[in-house]
Amino acid sequence: MGRESRLRIKTLVMVLAMVACGTVGDLLLKRGMMQIGAVQLTPAGISTAFHASLTNYTVWIAIFFLIGFMLTNMTVLSWADYSFVMPASAIGYAVIAFVGVTVLGETLTPRRWFGVALICVGVIFVGQTKPRTTEMAASAESVQ
Amino acid sequence: MIRTVVVMALFILAGCAGELAMTYGMKKVGEPERLRPRQVLQFVWRAVRTGWFWVGIPLMALNFYLLMVLLSWQPISLVIPASALSYVVGTLGAKYVLHEEVNALRWGGVCLVCLGVAIATAG
Numbered sequence: 001m002g003r004e005s006r007l008r009i010k011t012l013v014m015v016l017a018m019v020a021c022g023t024v025g026d027l028l029l030k031r032g033m034m035q036i037g038a039v040q041l042t043p044a045g046i047s048t049a050f051h052a053s054l055t056n057y058t059v060w061i062a063i064f065f066l067i068g069f070m071l072t073n074m075t076v077l078s079w080a081d082y083s084f085v086m087p088a089s090a091i092g093y094a095v096i097a098f099v100g101v102t103v104l105g106e107t108l109t110p111r112r113w114f115g116v117a118l119i120c121v122g123v124i125f126v127g128q129t130k131p132r133t134t135e136m137a138a139s140a141e142s143v144q
Numbered sequence: 145m146i147r148t149v150v151v152m153a154l155f156i157l158a159g160c161a162g163e164l165a166m167t168y169g170m171k172k173v174g175e176p177e178r179l180r181p182r183q184v185l186q187f188v189w190r191a192v193r194t195g196w197f198w199v200g201i202p203l204m205a206l207n208f209y210l211l212m213v214l215l216s217w218q219p220i221s222l223v224i225p226a227s228a229l230s231y232v233v234g235t236l237g238a239k240y241v242l243h244e245e246v247n248a249l250r251w252g253g254v255c256l257v258c259l260g261v262a263i264a265t266a267g
Contacts, residue, residue: 087254
């Protein structure tokens, strides 16, 4: 396998991991915050919600996944173009739509399907370009 | 309405500037030698000690705060589709600030993603 192919596969795997972590983290955070209930925008209300979130397991699992998102994002940006990673990660919208329809039994309007289809075609277009167009980043060891 | 447009512009600029600073910092740090937990943690340790990381984080925090402000003023069906413009602004930043090569195919993909997100998330 050529160097270019390896770089492309490595980048796409990392983007998928980033999307998976971000999507799961967001969904769990939403579930956790729904368990806590609506936050009152007063100092006492925010304080109560903060303490409730510290003792909520779902929020902690969400934070774990969101840290995973941050790590994968930082790692992939160390070698791949921002203009490659950013649009490619929009595939998360399609993943959420797919999960919503297949797992949660939601229905999508034709307009939303059209939007998701455009995103997928856009991601395919971006995926055909070189993941890295700038100079080779310095190796990790040489920075030390 | 002008207030919303100004804050929306600041929201998009802060998010893109934060991501661009983060990308610049990560490129300076260099990729991990191997994608193993130890090497990745060493990479993260080096990353958090670079100045650009700490330029990016407050800008991303500002971006998040401005999103909260916008959502308190306008419906989500307006805010999220409008924020799709950040794909185009971010790509312009990548081209002119980070000097990435953005060819016609990548521009086409970015525009389709931007349009798709706007259509899929509009109320």
